[in-house]
Amino acid sequence: MSETQHGTTPTTTRGWRGFWERGGVWRALLVAVVYLALYLGAGWLGSTLFSDAIVLDDLFATPGSVFVALALPLLVGAALLVAFVGSLRWFPVLFGAQPAGRGWMWVAPALVLVPVVLRLFGVDYGAYASGVVATTLFAGLLVGFVEEVLCRGVVVQLLRRGGASEWVVMVVSSLVFALLHSANALTGMAPGTVIATVVYTFGFGVAMYLTLRVTGNLVWPILLHGLFDPLLFLSTGGIDTVADGGATNLLLTLAGPFNILFIALGVVALFLARAVNRR
Template identity: 35%
Template sequence: MKTDETFRVQPRVWIGVVIFIGYVAVVYAVQALSGIPYTDLDSSGANLFFGAGLSLVISAILLAITTTLLGWWRPALFDRHRAAHKWPIIAPAIMVVGLVLNLVATDWGSYDGAFFAASIVLLLVGFTEELTTRGLLLTGLRSRLSEVWVWLITSALFGAMHFINIFTGQAVGPTIQQVLLAFGAGTIFYVLRRVTGSLIWAMILHGFWDFSTFAVTHGTPGFLAGFGGIFEILAIIFALVSVPVVVRGADERLGAPRAALA
């Protein structure tokens, strides 16, 4: 299928997969070299920045360079057509409610300046993980696969990337739970991309969601703390129900360009 789009490098499945593997490798390497266990990230601002934030800063720079060299910014950030139905936006809207509840329940008094600054850096996770999975990997997959496979593979690999937390100190049980929830959250972010036609909103929601889930576990959370997770599960269920609607009739396959960029 031919399109009007042009790229410096033509999208290929293997390129998207290599970028995904490279991102996971960089994040794991930087976090492992820090020597800070995953379970100790909330001990101080320094632990949080060097144990997690630094890997996001480095990977964000590398991803931006990679996307520019490939010429994939447009297909990574924007769909050609939005989903035909808008009501699936309810799924990410439910997640926003959970996000707000997390922030309301957070013990903000337990934060000092350094810890808060390091926490802000965590917002980069929305840019890095979304650009990697539902941006560049998605672009590569769309060169050959139907949209239902694009959703499934991007969401599954997004969940699977969280297995690296086992190697940085998190127990197996909580990690498996995190992987499953990440698959569901990835589906929510995919639905948000299809409904709005842009990855940018998913980047924003993802960044603030992760910030809120980390924030609420610091210090002594308020009585609303558990409700954020409940709303996340409700949002996941709604998103899974919505997937057939947002993939039906999707015309996002990326074919050979008419002309290559110089």
Template identity: 30%
Template sequence: MTNQEHSESLTETTTGPALRVRPRVWIGIAIWAAYTLLVFAVGKAMGVPYTDLGESGSNLFLGAGVSLIVGAVALAITATLLGWWRPALFDRHRSVRWPIFVPILMAVALVINLVSTDWGSYDGGFFAASIVLLLVGFTEEMANRGLLVVALRSRLGEGWVWFLSSLLFGLMHLTNALSGQDLLTTLQQVAFAFAGGTIFYILRRTTGTLIWAMVLHGLWDFSTFAVGHGTPGAFAAFGGIVNQIACVAGLIVVAFVIRGAKERTALA
């Protein structure tokens, strides 16, 4: 067997079916940057400031929905061309299960948001645009904890995979400061996104798939826009408190889902 055949055989053994394009860290970062710029550029072209998204269904669709649709198509094409669908969506091994209580806490906060939503303030257009917003679960998870994770795992240990994928997920939200949101609020959003990204990472590791993180992420963003529309109910603030508890807990227990991970996607 030649050295090249031996390398290809090992790659297939460690990653499952051979990937069309060998994962590299720079490819993942390039995908992340391209997705971030694409969504920002499309949203900017629509001319709706980030702070005005919740004012009407048309604002929400033009300011967020269109860019999510374009981003989803671009990411699906990218995953197909690279042949990375399976490692992007599935881990080979699950971590310990008990840290799943953290994303469950986030799901409880989500339900509180939905219960506290002023549904009477909704019209058909805003509800339809809100449904499109669910695409954020696919797009941001595929970009950050899907394709980026596949690329990072080609060279880095799992601790760095968690940290960098969560950090870049947080930094992605800096573009909101260029779309009308004040800088201090944006920096707070970046910090919460890092913690939220940690929760989604924990959900991937404890379930062995990115799919549940996509579902939770999409529903979470839907619930935050929903509760912010109209007049929130009395328990709305409690949802935020529960989510903050989940964020802190996630940062404490994430080490347990990193420990012992064997998810390398290519030979070093």
């Protein structure tokens, strides 16, 4: 059976592959929910088995704390995603050429790259114990791989195979990405902060989708996302935490407003249906 590169696939394949190759919104939601449950389960199991390694008051206090709290569940998630994508033989499709983007879409990777550079030179690496920075960067690359393969890879592919327009693909994949972060509520995060995080991550999801389109390959969203998150963690000292680095560091102050720009980009992109749809 032949497979199309970006959208629909003949439904002659049966069984496991045939089920997923039909695509659709509900299958995209299903794979995201199942992944989130398994990821949270892996995180709970790791924190239970290796509770002594986690510094609850400061996850970034030691390399072991970062690894168990952040990297370990991501390693499990990455293995699950690799197995899932491999079982469907979708790696060539997910990492193949994407529908052509338009020039204005370069705004998205630029909005991600600028704060990455600012934080790269603005983070006080000396404030962290030996090994913490390296472990955090490793965990960040795992975040980029896992979240982009899931949301801009598998979810996007399922939506396309279900016949969705690229505008719908952008919106739904970004919503899935944003709602995955609502799981922060399970960690005791305040409801208002959870809502703000979901809104922000929707805008960031749109930026990653546009990056996928304009660069033409999933590798670039993975790399940008994989650099953005760990540098944000190191600049704020936490996960999904907003901190004011301006009192001592101008570069971190300049990086802060880009979170608002991601939200603005998400809102603007909602009104660019024709410009988003593939040519």
